Amino acid sequence: MLAPVYSPCGLSVERAEGMRLYTDRGMFLDGYAGIGVLPLGHSHPDVVRAIAEKASRFTHLSNYFLDPDAVEMADTLVSKTGRPGEVYFSNSGAEANEAALKAVRKHRKGVVVSFEGNFHGRTMGALSITWGPSMRKPFEPLVPGCVFLPLNGSMLLDFAEAYDVAAVFLECIQGNSGVIPIPEELAEAAKTLQREKGVLVVADEIQAGLGRTGKFFCFEHHGLEPDIVTMGKGIGGGLPLGAAVFSGWSPFGAGDHGSTFAPNPVSLAAGNAVLSHLTPEFIEDVDRKGIFFREKLAALPWAKEVRGRGLMIGVSTEDAAGVKEKAFDRGVLLNAAGGGIRFLPSLAATEAELEEMAERLDF
Numbered sequence: 001m002l003a004p005v006y007s008p009c010g011l012s013v014e015r016a017e018g019m020r021l022y023t024d025r026g027m028f029l030d031g032y033a034g035i036g037v038l039p040l041g042h043s044h045p046d047v048v049r050a051i052a053e054k055a056s057r058f059t060h061l062s063n064y065f066l067d068p069d070a071v072e073m074a075d076t077l078v079s080k081t082g083r084p085g086e087v088y089f090s091n092s093g094a095e096a097n098e099a100a101l102k103a104v105r106k107h108r109k110g111v112v113v114s115f116e117g118n119f120h121g122r123t124m125g126a127l128s129i130t131w132g133p134s135m136r137k138p139f140e141p142l143v144p145g146c147v148f149l150p151l152n153g154s155m156l157l158d159f160a161e162a163y164d165v166a167a168v169f170l171e172c173i174q175g176n177s178g179v180i181p182i183p184e185e186l187a188e189a190a191k192t193l194q195r196e197k198g199v200l201v202v203a204d205e206i207q208a209g210l211g212r213t214g215k216f217f218c219f220e221h222h223g224l225e226p227d228i229v230t231m232g233k234g235i236g237g238g239l240p241l242g243a244a245v246f247s248g249w250s251p252f253g254a255g256d257h258g259s260t261f262a263p264n265p266v267s268l269a270a271g272n273a274v275l276s277h278l279t280p281e282f283i284e285d286v287d288r289k290g291i292f293f294r295e296k297l298a299a300l301p302w303a304k305e306v307r308g309r310g311l312m313i314g315v316s317t318e319d320a321a322g323v324k325e326k327a328f329d330r331g332v333l334l335n336a337a338g339g340g341i342r343f344l345p346s347l348a349a350t351e352a353e354l355e356e357m358a359e360r361l362d363f
Contacts, residue, residue: 093232
């Protein structure tokens, strides 16, 4: 009865806590935290409490009411960008990118540039800036005026000399392509176009944000000041939520955009519980644990190259499918992406838990 768009692993999950999933086939360590959706791991008590308390009061009100949790979260997200701004809430990261595209189209004419390897979502607008012919071709024609360039700063600058560029969409680490950090010279080229031509820079932080890379936002590693920051996944603490932060400008007026469910009150409560834990000290610890875990992974016999920042890690291997299968047999759930293995463990994982995972993967 279900559309065959996914490939379930065949486990029946009874309960989940932290990095551990208790199933009908025993306990498994989760190497990707619900594909990056659970920054604090499964069933974190503060998140569970926030969900239960909010749901006991109401689960939905509509956007005719202002939820104080929305104000609190918006204030936190804007403050983390380091610039004045405002937030549009959505139900997902893809919808946050749709809002970003609408804002770009309303205020600037020209081509929207994305990059080979980028993934911004599967809705029609987000798919138009998502790399991957197999994902895109069945649904063409998509939104016009979107192009893909290699991850090369000189090529971006040359392109911008020949064409009017409205916006540049950046994933500072490409998650779906195997955890590929962008080169510094590409970030510098984006800064140049922003400064000299007024090109809008959009940072997609859906997977790499919220402390995942050892900074609150991944773009901080490059000194970028994006005009738009899009978020999703972990921002809802395991419930559907996304956000687009518009830094230094206000692209939408009344009625320009909207959503029946966004922002959902229970998702906001869960997300605020997550954000309360993402202190500078917590995020510094993520960076330290990332160094520790990458060293453990680099020592594994099947690991060819280890990439990433913090606890967003990609490992190249000759047989990703085989590694994933062997890991499953040893009680570890892994996620294959870009021909390798993508690790997105809970940011709250201890060194002992990360070491336990690495030991199970030593085959």
